[in-house]
Amino acid sequence: MTRTIAERLDDPEAAQAEGRRKMDWAEAHMPILAELRESFAAEQPLDGERIAMAMHVEAKTAVLVELLAIGGAEVAITGCNPLSTQDDVSAALHAVDGVTSYAAHGVDTEEYYDAIEAVVDVDPTITVDDGADMVTHIHDEHPELIPQLKGGCEETTTGVHRLRSMADDGALDYPMFAVNDTPMKTLFDNVHGTGESAMANIAMTTNLAVAGKTVVVAGYGYCGRGVAKKASGMNADVVVTEVDPRRALEAHMEGHEVLPMNEAAAEGDIFVTTTGNRDVITREDFEQMADGVVLANAGHFDVEINLAELDDLAETRREVRDGVEEYALPDGRRVNVLAEGRLVNLAGPLSMGHPVEVMDQSFGVQAVCVRELAANPDAYDAGVHEVPDRLDREVAEVKLDAEDIDIDTLSDEQREYMDSWDHGT
Known part of the structure; x- marks a missing residue:
């Protein structure tokens, strides 16, 4: 039982x-x-x-x-x-x-x-x-x-x-x-909640600066936008990866560099997945990454970072800090995974959601x-x-x-105007 x-x-x-x-x-x-x-x-x-x-x-x-x-x-x-x-x-x-x-x-x-x-x-x-x-x-x-x-x-x-x-x-x-x-x-939990808690927990778990680093955000839905917004606010350069052309264009118009993941892999210092899909970061991407990169997932399930492929590439694994597992590759590069690839804002040792x-x-x-x-x-x-x-x-x-915030209300005339189809110039 x-x-x-x-x-x-x-x-x-x-x-x-x-x-x-x-x-x-x-x-x-x-x-x-x-x-x-x-x-x-x-x-x-x-x-x-x-x-x-x-x-x-x-x-x-x-x-x-x-x-x-x-x-x-x-x-x-x-x-x-x-x-x-x-x-x-x-x-x-x-x-x-x-x-x-x-x-x-x-x-x-x-x-x-x-x-x-x-x-x-x-x-x-x-x-x-x-x-x-x-x-x-x-x-x-x-x-x-x-x-x-x-x-x-x-x-x-x-x-x-x-x-x-x-x-x-x-x-x-x-x-x-x-x-x-x-x-x-959507407008608050996904954008501000995910963005703020993901970046805060990455910083607390690693005790590393975000400012001056390149943060790669996988996915530019509401959660990805939030992570990108908060990372930019912490003075990081942000690269976005996307599969949807409209979201990719939105990320571009909001000032972010947009790249395929395999190209972004060579540029990033911190990677945050927010897609809800599997195999967003895979073997081909690990092979391009610099020594010491940090990988974190802000999607619901632990499938976005292909840890089986990373484990296959690695010679050794060890916990180098609470909530941080280091995968040592044969050429000496180290890839650090937070919270076992699970929700970084909830599954890490310091995570409060x-x-x-x-x-x-x-x-x-x-x-x-x-x-x-x-x-x-x-x-x-x-x-x-x-x-x-x-x-x-x-x-x-x-x-x-x-919050003691007052807002305007529509007058009867405004409401009638908005509900009518026959008002012209």
């Missing part, structure tokens, strides 16, 4: 206290979830719901999970990455009424999927996922649960890609909100989407759905209020 986090730890009470301390700090800086907590506590919109979650279990996620429990739900959670769980936070979550946590740091592949199986035992009515492993597991192993599922929410780009592929194949059998794609997530204020927005969207599924279970057919604009705007308005 899969063990809960409390059953794994030698001193769960001490871990719980430290995890609670981290949660309290995050909660104090999450005004969106604070306002939702008041309404969820009063209205109990999730009463009777059973929520299965696979997420990065750290302090900010824990504030969301506690909010769902306060709203009346029974919640079971595990990690969505073997290295991103913080055991003390998982222990603190497990102590929350209505929450069971199976998330543990450093589990192997078998334990990872066993924990997902244990979470499914909550007999869910709603799922919340980061990477779509929970959704695919339910479809593959527990299709009998699908008729009772009101829907789910997907947090990240990779997960939405997987869900859209499932839908295209006719294999997605319950409704999913693409939380990743809504403006209050995205800034608290950014995740307040993303998790605010998650919370109102769960509330929407509970309230309107028959409104959405099987498939991938955009987050209703009214929900995204609700979260934005709460954030503006918290």
Whole structure:
């Protein structure tokens, strides 16, 4: 039987206290979830719901999970990455009424999927996922649960890609909100969250300067743009690699050099992959790299840097610093890989994930989407759905209020003008 986090730890009470301390700090800086907590506590919109979650279990996620429990739900959670769980936070979550946590740091592949199986035992009515492993597991192993599922929410780009592929194949059998794609997530979490946390964790893990170096960013979607923006702000030269001609042109017009990866490999000092695809950096690229380069991945899965090919090229491997593995090549060059090629902003030894204020927005969207599924279970057919604009705007308005920012409103005349097609010159 899969063990809960409390059953794994030698001193769960001490871990719980430290995890609670981290949660309290995050909660104090999450005004969106604070306002939702008041309404969820009063209205109990999730009463009777059973929520299965696979997420990065750290302090900010824990504030969301506690909010769902306060709203009346029974919640079971595990990690969505073997290295991103913080055991003390998982222990603190497990102590929350209505929450069971199976998330543990450093589990192997078998334990990872066993924990997902244990979470499914909550007999869910709603799922919340980061990477779509929970959704695919339910479809593959527990299709009998699908008729009772009101829907789910997907947090990240990779997960939405997987869900859209499932839908295209006719294999997605319950409704999913693409939380990743809504403006209050994409414009802030993907750009500023990924950019800031990836570059900050590269700098902290290596203790090396970014200024004056060449940073190669693979992919110029929202995450790649964020990494490029933050690297430029740290006074690095930025090279972008892309497969989409429009994104490549956008990177060029925003002042970055654009090259194929094999050419960029010879120029870069730091490489950051953000594509969500596999084999972005391969043997041919390693062969072009200078001595001492740093490789980091900011995509969801550890497939962007082909570590099997790098290991095949290397004569030796050793951990030269916590979270930094050095691959020594036969000609004396050294290639340094951070966080085992996993999410550098969550899987490294110092990683804290995205800034608290950014995740307040993303998790605010998650919370109102769960509330929407509970309230309107028959409104959405099987498939991938955009987050209703009214929900995204609700979260934005709460954030503006918290920041004491006022904005203009349309007059009746302006609204009529915008809604009419027959106004001319």
